[in-house]
Amino acid sequence: MAVRKGADLEELVRAYFARQGFFSLRSVSLRFEDEEVTDIDGWFYGRQSASVRTRTLIDVKNKRSPKAFERILWARGMQLALGCDRAIVATTDSTQKVARFAQQQNVALLSKQFLDRLQNKLDLSERLTLEQFHDNIRKYPDHKQDGDWIRQIADAKSALISLQGYPAFNKSMAAFRFFADRAQTRPQHKEQALRCSYFVASLACIALDRALEQVLYEETASRFRAIAAGVTYGDAGDARVQKSIETVLSVIAEGMENGRVVARQAKDALDKLFESVRADIIAEHFAKEHNASSLFAAAKELEERAHQVDSAQIQTLSVEAKSILGVFADFVQVKRGALISNSLAAKSDSPPPTSDRKSPAKKSDADSNGQSESDAAEPQPKML
Numbered sequence: 001m002a003v004r005k006g007a008d009l010e011e012l013v014r015a016y017f018a019r020q021g022f023f024s025l026r027s028v029s030l031r032f033e034d035e036e037v038t039d040i041d042g043w044f045y046g047r048q049s050a051s052v053r054t055r056t057l058i059d060v061k062n063k064r065s066p067k068a069f070e071r072i073l074w075a076r077g078m079q080l081a082l083g084c085d086r087a088i089v090a091t092t093d094s095t096q097k098v099a100r101f102a103q104q105q106n107v108a109l110l111s112k113q114f115l116d117r118l119q120n121k122l123d124l125s126e127r128l129t130l131e132q133f134h135d136n137i138r139k140y141p142d143h144k145q146d147g148d149w150i151r152q153i154a155d156a157k158s159a160l161i162s163l164q165g166y167p168a169f170n171k172s173m174a175a176f177r178f179f180a181d182r183a184q185t186r187p188q189h190k191e192q193a194l195r196c197s198y199f200v201a202s203l204a205c206i207a208l209d210r211a212l213e214q215v216l217y218e219e220t221a222s223r224f225r226a227i228a229a230g231v232t233y234g235d236a237g238d239a240r241v242q243k244s245i246e247t248v249l250s251v252i253a254e255g256m257e258n259g260r261v262v263a264r265q266a267k268d269a270l271d272k273l274f275e276s277v278r279a280d281i282i283a284e285h286f287a288k289e290h291n292a293s294s295l296f297a298a299a300k301e302l303e304e305r306a307h308q309v310d311s312a313q314i315q316t317l318s319v320e321a322k323s324i325l326g327v328f329a330d331f332v333q334v335k336r337g338a339l340i341s342n343s344l345a346a347k348s349d350s351p352p353p354t355s356d357r358k359s360p361a362k363k364s365d366a367d368s369n370g371q372s373e374s375d376a377a378e379p380q381p382k383m384l
Contacts (some may be wrong), residue, residue, distance in 0.1 A: 009062040009115065010041050010128045013090050015122050022046045022056070023206055023299050026130045029158040030082070034314035040078065043161055045206055045257025047296040050289075051216055053209070056086040058110075069092040069101055076105045078295040080160060090115060125209045128307040136197065140189040149196060152178055157202045172204035177332035184338045191311050191344060197315070199306035201328055204297035208282075212292050224287040231279035294320040 010026050018024040022044040030037045059075045061067070068091045087107045091098070094111035128136065134150055138217035143149040152175045159171035176197060183193040189198040215226045252259050286292045297322045305314050305321075319324070322340045329336045346383035 005035070007129070007131060009090065010060045011124060012115065013058060013060055013110065014042055015062075015127070016118050017044045017056070017058075018300075019122070021270055022026065023202070023296065023303065025157060025160070027157075028063065028161050029154060030078075031158050031162045032175060038078070040161065045210075047209065050293060053195050053213060054086070055082070055084040056088060057082060057084050058088040058090060060090045060093060062090075063155065068095075068098040072102050072105055072107050073100070075107050079107075087088050095267055109112045127304070128309060133195070133199075133307055140186070140192055142307075143192075146182070146186075147178060149179075149182075153196060153199065158202050160207055165207050165209075165213075167206050168207035169211060170231065172207055173199050173328065173332055175200040176203060177334060180329060180334040180339060183384040184335060189360055190338075191314070194314055194339065194344065195306045197339060198302040198321055198325075201325060202299040202302040202306065205295045205302065205324065208286060208318070209292070211298070212286065212295075215340050217379055220287050220289075224283045227286055228279045228283035231282050278331055278333075281327060284328045291323075298324045310343055315340065 014026050016022045023164045025043045026041065028040045040058040044058070046056070048054065056209070057078055059071050061071055068089065071089050071091060075087040075089050078084070088110060089102065089107055092111035092112045092115075094109075099111075130218040137143050137153075138148050140146070140149070149332065154276055156175040159168040162168075164170065179193050179197040179200060183190050183197055186193055187231075208342060211230055211305045212223075212227070215223045218226065218323040254375055286295070298318075301318060301321045302325075305317065308314050317340065325339050326336050326348065329339055
């Protein structure tokens with residue numbers, strides 16, 4: 001499938017911000033209560049230090065009539081709606097009026113001249129574009145019937161910008177469980193499943209890093225409790241779900257015949273259900289500051305590996321990234337080996353199988369033709 005010209009520009013801008021140290025996503029859908037509100041061309045997340053995170057959105061328009069004034073207002077409105085720190089518009093319209101209007105609205109402008117310079121400087125050949133990533137998934141003919149793989153990816157991306165930290169993390173973990181299971185049970189499409197597993201794991205890392213902003217200066221024990229509760233109940237870390245449950249149980253206890261007995265039974269059943277979430281696995285690992293500080297770097301690494309052109313290099317991961325994948329695998333109860341064993345590289349490096357039985361030359365030729373990787377160490381995103 002040919003990549004549209006506008007998509008080429010989006011990929012170029014994404015690559016620029018990725019090289020500036022940001023975790024960079026293309027084409028993310030903003031949703032409200034499962035209704036799609038709008039689509040965002042680019043969303044960038046930066047961690048400049050343990051206490052400073054930045055969020056930036058960009059609108060990319062590469063048209064003869066880009067309607068720059070309209071796009072600047074749209075970007076500014078989306079910045080306020082999403083609570084982003086910066087809004088940027090990339091446009092081919094670079095007239096002085098447009099530049100002054102963007103400055104008045106506190107929106108940064110990427111001009112045609114700037115984008116042309118990027119085109120000459122950035123080499124994108126080592127990475128799959130978003131469109132190529134989707135095409136790679138489509139190599140599995142039944143991907144749509146088998147849970148709709150592309151939809152799973154889109155839902156996890158959307159959750160990252162549409163929901164708070166812990167709900168977004170849980171959504172990403174549901175997708176991670178789905179793809180990690182496919183990596184084990186669909187060996188003929190393991191490459192695609194691994195790419196998807198790594199990508200949604202990167203989203204989970206960013207979601208959890210966002211959630212941990214709230215407990216940055218807490219003691220380890222407090223961090224543990226906050227993470228465990230956030231992952232268990234899937235709220236924003238404000239205990240809203242727990243309070244709602246307590247309210248309902250109180251109403252049952254006081255307003256029904258034998259209500260206290262029924263409320264106690266309901267509470268026991270709910271406690272058992274929430275215990276099965278195994279949130280302590282996540283809390284125990286990431287309550288430690290050293291482990292939590294590696295989330296951002298691991299997210300960037302996993303996202304890059306998911307889009308690696310050379311499939312033999314997909315599983316070439318750092319110790320920190322492997323450790324996080326292992327924790328995630330334990331959390332969703334899938335085998336670690338399928339994710340971090342570097343089996344794709346081993347398969348690629350192994351010699352072709354041989355057979356003692358001789359075959360006719362024509363058949364042998366046909367067969368052979370059919371065969372066919374602490375804060376000082378953190379990246380420092382640069383702001384425009």
